[in-house]
Amino acid sequence: MTDLDQLAFENAPMGLALTENRIIRACNQTFLEMFGFKKSQLIGQSFRLLYGTDQEFHQIRDIGLEPLRRSLPYTDERLMRRSDGTPIWCRFRARTLTPETPLARIVLSFALIDNAAAGPKLTPRERDVLLLLSQGQTSKEMGRVLSLSPRTVEDVRARLLKKFQVKSVAVLLSRLSGQ
Template sequence: MEMNELERIAWDYAPQGLVLAEDRIIRACNRPFAEMVGRETAELIGQSFRVLYTSDTEFRTIRDVGMEALQKGGLYSDERMMHRADGEAFWVRFRARTMTPEAPLARVVMSFAPLGRAEGARLTPRERDVVSGLARGQTSKEIARALDLSPRTIEDVRARLLKKHGERSAAGLIRRLAGPGL
């Protein structure tokens, strides 16, 4: 399917990153998305979304987030932390629309709107998993279930994060880590 000149301009200069993926493989992405993740567009085409995550666990865990919503209504959105190729963390508002609700990841269009650079100390993979769950509004039990850990482990990580960043609530922690712009 070829784009005409106006469609190409709209795609390449959209105010947010756009991606078409099939089974978690990037089939098309626009310039703003590539710039957002610190890579070249051509470098991303044909790649698994795994290249955008810092660990296999993070990649596997994020797969199931929103799956039920995509199956039921075809749409899902959240806010999540991502990382550029150089490792810098940043927050995005993520939205997805599946073209195949019966198999939500078979063909999906996604948008990524940058919200701000993540501040504070670098997070461990486990801390990132917990913060991502908190940002999606999940409880410790829900995060634990998704990560196949005990709720107590999640509570411990959450308590350490709150203390480390001088916050009293999960909402304050998310705001602090999101930095200016959220």
């Protein structure tokens, strides 16, 4: 990498990271500032540090693998965690350098959707449901993933709407995405 390439990488206006099998191998200054870490705290560490729970980290692993296997980029929006535990809503983009084994080496970008806190404090279950809502899953689908009844998922959805003082999931997701 030339000095100019390194300068561009370090000062890109979005967080950039290179991972190998979900281990952070390189990241830029914007990424460090976004997540509140020092480079020495992240390089060589699992991406698990940036998720609220082990379950979130494992659930999200397989999302987007199909486009990556076809050498296409993958984009979504996800709730992640800063070093101090505060949540941030990010626009996530990924492109694999190894389509045959997509997680072997990936270039990732992260952009904050909303610089403000993500709203009220959420329980781990509420975070799980919010993550799955952002992926467009139904209560029945979420129930299967989370080993809950669809009725329990509906109760969690209702609590989320009340906490965020909105009348629908569409408005909730729109507010969280800064729309």
